[in-house]
Amino acid sequence: MALTVQDILELPSGQKMTLLAGSRGLDRPVISVEIADYEFAPGLEHLLQVDAGPEPVLESGSFIITSFLFAKDDPSLILSTVEKLEQMGMAGLAYKQVIYEDLPPEVLDFAEKKGFPIFSFGMTVWFENIIFDIMYAVQFDDRVYLAGDKLAAMVEGRMDRSQLDIIRKGISLKLQPYVSVAFVAGEGLDADRFLRSFYLQKGMQSKGLMARYEDGLFLIITSAKADQRSHELIRREIFEVVGIPGRSRGKKRILQGMSQVRKAEELDQAFRESWFCHLASAASGENFEHFGQAGVYRVVLPALEKEEAPAFAREILGPFAENPDLMETAREYVRAGGEITRVADRLHCHQNTVRYRLSRIRELTGLEEITESELYLRLKTAIAIDALSSGGDRTEE
Secondary structure, three states: OOOEHHHHOOOOOHHHEEEEEOHHHOOOEOOEEEEOOHHHOOOOHHHHOOOOOOOOOOOOOEEEEEOOHHHOOOOHHHHHHHHHHHHOOOOEEEEEOOOOOOOOHHHHHHHHHHOOOEEEEOOOOOHHHHHHHHHHHHHHHHHHHOOHHHHHHHHOOOOOHHHHHHHHHHOOOOOOOEEEEEEEEEOOOOHHHHHHHHHHOOOOOOOEEEEEEOOEEEEEEEEOOOOHHHHHHHHHHHHHHHOOOOOEEOOEEEEEEEOOOEEHHHHHHHHHHHHHHHHHHHHHOOOOOEHHHOOHHHHHHHHOOOOHHHHHHHHHHHHHOOOHHHHHHHHHHHHOOOOHHHHHHHHOOOHHHHHHHHHHHHHHHOOOOOOHHHHHHHHHHHHHHHHHHOOOOOOOO
């Protein structure tokens, strides 16, 4: 399961905490850690209203650390604060004994009744130590549940329902009814740096979760809304906050592929669509922002699991696979939408050269009698299958 309050007690800083009340809530999941002090000061209550703005000050599922500085002159504020935190869905609270060594009995009674864990810790424990320990544990927990072999099982369509349920319940991100998945990769993309940055960003852990895969990053997005635009806005926000560049950065090409919005129970399908959208972009030379734009690749995707698809690709491409000029011409012909002039421009050759090479392809494959549109369709489908089967490695931009 995901990191819980109980697990915090096993962390270096957690071992220096003392549980005061709320032991029934030790199984509450923890997705982040927050410092809360000034937000509860008199006159600033509006910051904690549900309709105060699009971004909550505190994130549901967070473990709260505080010094109760705001209640220095008014201990009665502590109870109202703890009540508010429990109402907001916080995982628990730990306070530093810098102002109050003990809490009012009514506070502990409330925490015990609601199963809201409250801890105390001494002056030798720094807030920064607790934050580091918890966020490292959250990230490590996610890496276990979203390890490369598990991600590969999802993108390859071979994960069973029981395994998927374990992952859905185990990752730190609390999935809302709808999910989507985005994948980003590109030359020089520092995936580890972006991953670390994500886990240090306030307010992101309730919206998404990142995981390394091959040379890029997967981003799980979750929302109560089912429309693609809402998920796209969340993706853009997270990428911007973390610092992930857009689709191009100088001469370096950044590829992003996003799945369709799916029900949370279909998380594996979202991973699968995102990955194949990325491969389709790499294979075609285009930049499909989401799976819905991927055209023929959406048809090729399910067909890859059957022997007929690779066999079809070999039948069309095999006869001239060892001829680099013909292969390059076939790929550019597909990229150019079958327009001879565009192919000639991209290959820096005469249009007649392109026509000659296409006629050779017809001869070698035995397709002399089919129409030009049929030739284009067969080449496009075969190249799509070949590129996706090989992970997009055989097509260069």
